[in-house]
Amino acid sequence: MKTIETWFYVGLLAVILIFGVGMYYEGAISHASPSTSTQSSTNEYNITLVITNQNYLASAGQNQPAYYVLENGKLMSSAQIYLPGDSLIRMTIINYDTGPGTTSSTYNKVTGTLNNTEYVFNDTSVNTTAQTGHWISSVPFSDLAHTFTVPNMNLNIMVPSESIVVAYFHTPASGVYNWQCEVDCGTGASGWGGAMETPGWMQGEIVLD
Ligand SMILES: [Cu+2]
Structure with missing residues (x-):
């Protein structure tokens, strides 16, 4: 029972981490390539x-x-x-x-x-x-x-x-x-x-x- 519980929380943590990183990655992408942007500049x-x-x-x-x-x-x-x-x-x-x-x-x-x-x-x-x-x-x-x-x-x-x-x-x-x-x-x-x-x-x- 203890082991199952432990694995449940390990699994939950993994899901949270993967989801969190995914959200961050998605945010970074939409930030970097806005659909209306026609400009590119290193200082933008x-x-x-x-x-x-x-x-x-x-x-x-x-x-x-x-x-x-x-x-x-x-x-x-x-x-x-x-x-x-x-x-x-x-x-x-x-x-x-x-x-x-x-x-x-x-x-x-x-x-x-x-x-x-x-x-x-x-x-x-x-x-x-x-x-x-x-x-x-x-x-x-x-x-x-x-x-x-x-x-x-x-x-x-x-x-x-x-x-x-x-x-x-x-x-x-x-x-x-x-x-x-x-x-x-x-x-x-x-x-x-x-x-x-x-x-x-x-x-x-x-x-x-
Ligand atoms: Cu005003």
Whole structure:
């Protein structure tokens, strides 16, 4: 009986180990060869941001949209986003929020990315699988939810309602840069209160190292 029990646990451990390694291997493969990637660079770095909309912001007294950094399956604060300097970044933004919203003429087109374009798929249906996407250079206000904008890097990524965006851009060698959503998605008459003025929600810092 003892022996059977022992072998049962040895077997269970083996299954867990094999399954765990398999999962890791699968993750590594899908990470290394993204279906939408057209780039290859030894310095390419992947980062995924997630925008959710049901987050209670105490200072605003209501739910507000917020950017998060997806790290090891957890949503982490976007107040400081760490990126390697002098690298090609592949940024994926998964947006669960709806629009529409407006932005100024300065930010109504995609800038600072590869060819000033970005790849959008699952537009208006973020959780759908196997949808093909397309490269775009701007998003009409009727479909715009947020932007991910770093003015001092001339970077402006536009995020349509309930969609997934992939954008490539190069980082400067070093420094700290402010990022800000440039769509009036916050509180108040202007829409620039609440999330828009709170680090880790619709603004923060890019820290290059
Ligand atoms: Cu926003």
